[in-house]
Amino acid sequence: IMERKNAVGLLVLCAVLHLAVSDKPSSLCTPYGSGPNYGNTDLQYERAHFVLTTDIQTYVTDRYNDSIYRYPSSDAARPNDPTGKFDRNFSQPSGAAYYAPDDDLFIADIGNNRIVVTDKDGVFKRDWQPAAPPAQMNAPHDIAIGPPSEGSKLYITDTAANRMVIFERNESYVGEFSVDDEDPTSCAFDSQYRLYVTHKALGMVFIHELDDLDNPRKVLIEDGVKPKQINIGPNDEVLIATSESNGGTEFGAVRIYANLDKDSNNSYCAVANLVPLDGEPASREAYGVDVDPVNKYLWVTDGPREVSGQGGHVYVYVFDSALIPTPTPTPPETPTPTPTPTASSVREIPKVLVLCILAFIGFWL
Numbered sequence: 001i002m003e004r005k006n007a008v009g010l011l012v013l014c015a016v017l018h019l020a021v022s023d024k025p026s027s028l029c030t031p032y033g034s035g036p037n038y039g040n041t042d043l044q045y046e047r048a049h050f051v052l053t054t055d056i057q058t059y060v061t062d063r064y065n066d067s068i069y070r071y072p073s074s075d076a077a078r079p080n081d082p083t084g085k086f087d088r089n090f091s092q093p094s095g096a097a098y099y100a101p102d103d104d105l106f107i108a109d110i111g112n113n114r115i116v117v118t119d120k121d122g123v124f125k126r127d128w129q130p131a132a133p134p135a136q137m138n139a140p141h142d143i144a145i146g147p148p149s150e151g152s153k154l155y156i157t158d159t160a161a162n163r164m165v166i167f168e169r170n171e172s173y174v175g176e177f178s179v180d181d182e183d184p185t186s187c188a189f190d191s192q193y194r195l196y197v198t199h200k201a202l203g204m205v206f207i208h209e210l211d212d213l214d215n216p217r218k219v220l221i222e223d224g225v226k227p228k229q230i231n232i233g234p235n236d237e238v239l240i241a242t243s244e245s246n247g248g249t250e251f252g253a254v255r256i257y258a259n260l261d262k263d264s265n266n267s268y269c270a271v272a273n274l275v276p277l278d279g280e281p282a283s284r285e286a287y288g289v290d291v292d293p294v295n296k297y298l299w300v301t302d303g304p305r306e307v308s309g310q311g312g313h314v315y316v317y318v319f320d321s322a323l324i325p326t327p328t329p330t331p332p333e334t335p336t337p338t339p340t341p342t343a344s345s346v347r348e349i350p351k352v353l354v355l356c357i358l359a360f361i362g363f364w365l
Contacts, residue, residue, distance in 0.1 A: 049061040049062060049063035049093075049094060049287045049288055049301060049303075050063075050094050050095045050096065050142065050186070050229050050287060050288040050301070051229065051231075051288035051289060051290040051299045051300070051301055052095070052096045052097065052098060052290060053073055053290040053291060053292040053293065053297075053299060054073065054098050054100070054120070054293075055073065055292075055293055055294045056072075056073060056120060057070045057071065057072060057073055057120060058070065058071045058072075058073045058290075058292060058299055059071075059096055059105070060288065060299070060301055060314055061093040061094055061095075061096065061107075061288075062093075062312065063092045063093060063094060063110070064092070066087055066090040066091060066092065066093065067085055067086070067087045067090065067093070068085070068086055068087075068090070068093055068096075068107070068122065069085050070085075070086075070121075070122065073292040073294065073295060073297070086118070086122030088107075088116050088118065088122075088124050088127075089112075090107075090109050090111075090112070090116070091109060091110065091111025091112045092109070092110040092111040093107055093108070093109055093110070093116075094107075094108045094109075094110050094140070094141045094142060095107075095108045095141055095142030095143050095157070095186060095187075095229070096108065096143060097143040097144060097145045097154070098120065099145055099152060099169060102169070103119045103120055104117050104118075104119070104125065104169065105117065105118045105119065105120055105122075106143050106145075106154060106169075107143075108140040108141055108142055108143055108156065108157075109127075109140070110139045110140065110141060110159075111139075112129060113129060113136070113137045113138060113139065113140065114127050114128060114129035114137070114140075115127060115128055115129075115137075115140065115143070115154075115156070115167075115171075128171040130173070134165075134173060134176060135165075135167075135173035137156070137158050137161065137165060138158060138159070138160035138161040139158070139159045139160035139161075140156050140157065140158050140159065140165075141157045141159045141184070141185055141186065142156070142157045142185065142186040142187050142229070143155070143156050143157075143187070144187045144188050144189050144195065145189070146166075146189065146193065146195075146210070147189075147193040147210070150210075151168065151169075152169060153166050153167065153168055153169070153174060154166065154167045154168070154169060155187055155189075155195060156187075157184040157185060157186060157187050157197065158176070158184075159183045159184055159185060160183070162178065162179060162180075162182065162183060162184070163176045163177065163178055163179060163184070164176060164177050164179060164184060164187070164195075164197065164208075164213075177208075177213040177214050178214070179197060179199070179206060179216075180199075182199045182201055182202050183199065183200065183201055184197045184198070184199060184206075185197075185198045185199065185200045185227070185228060185229075186198045186227075186228060186229040186230045187230065188230050188231050188232050189232065190232045190236045190238075191232075191236050192236075193210055194207055194208065194209060194210075195207070195208040195209075195210065195213075196208075196230050196232070196238065196260075197216070197230075198227040198228065198229070198230045198240065199227070200226045200227060200228060200243075201226075202220075203220060203221050203222070203223065203224070203225050203226055203227065204218050204219060204220050204221065204227075205218075205219045205221065205227060205230065205238075205240070205260060206218055206219075207219065207260070207261070217261065219260055219261065221240065221242070221255070224244060224245050225242050225243075225244050225255075226242060226243040226244075226285075227240045227241070227242055228240075228241040228242060228243065228285065228286060228287050228288070229241045229287060229288045229289055229290075230289075231289055231290045231291070233256070233291045233319070234291060234293055234296065237256055237257065237258060237291075238256070238257040238259075238260040239254065239255075239256050239289045239290070239291065239298075240254065240255045240256075240257075240289070241253075241254055241286035241287055241288055241289040241300065241301075241302075242254065242255055242286055243285040243286065250285060252285050252286030252287075252302040253286055254286055254289050254298075254300055255268045256268055285302060285303060285304075286300060286301070286302045287301050287302060287303060288300065288301035289301075291319050296318070296319045296320075297316050297317070297318065297319060298316070298317040298318070298319040299314065299315070299316055300314070300315040300316075300317065301313065301314055301315070302315070
């Protein structure tokens, strides 16, 4: 009798373990080399901020040191050895976008309320700082380049003005649209030129169609999750750097979605929580995330929540989009008839469950 009770207990335990394991998301990103790469202390990252990757270089803005570091995208093993650092009298540089045909790197300069344009190596070309409405900006944070069919215009999160503002690349003001009086933080286009905009205060992402910019779909990430930079992966994966909370401690993470839509079950994978080094503030925030389109390296930045705290890091991961869980579609409103099962439609029994059943039978006999 005792052996039979043990067998029943084993079967129940196996079933629980099976459910626990099958519900966990797959590991999507692994650290490059032996582990995550931290910014060298000689660089004095105070708060490594937004990231932009191109097929040639990766750029990391260090917002509180008013500088931008650039790295060769093909050499992700050395994020603490940049090929250059440039400062164009920045005051809190933030997001950036690169227009390859003209070799124009557009940089949002928050404190100066301007856009700076350099070449890919940081050589200054021009800047613009409109002094009067409606073109005048108030703490621009990020930039995304629109479709070539419409002239590759610049879409800018004009954060303190609670709007998205649109410019031609030659600085001409085009227009704007409101974002519900909630500070927009970061923006990015997917391959279909849907515009994604993060709202840290709301914990939401707005998804705008270009033919109906004033009526976005609004997606709540999760209660208590504050989205920062957003970017789009090589297969339209949605990458979001976040600040999250666990037991009162803020920590940084990166959420990666195969699809982000309010009508879907938004399954996601998460990069391992970003943790401080010894002696650094415990509360962290992830700020920047992007994927190198050629080498498929995922670049992530973080820093302390405290404005005066130092300890900003640059992490590099190997990105494998094949491991992103596929979202489960919302069930249809009207039920459909249940077809008669056939040999080809019967769900395959998981191997772990088969082993458990065999173990149960063995104990029973």
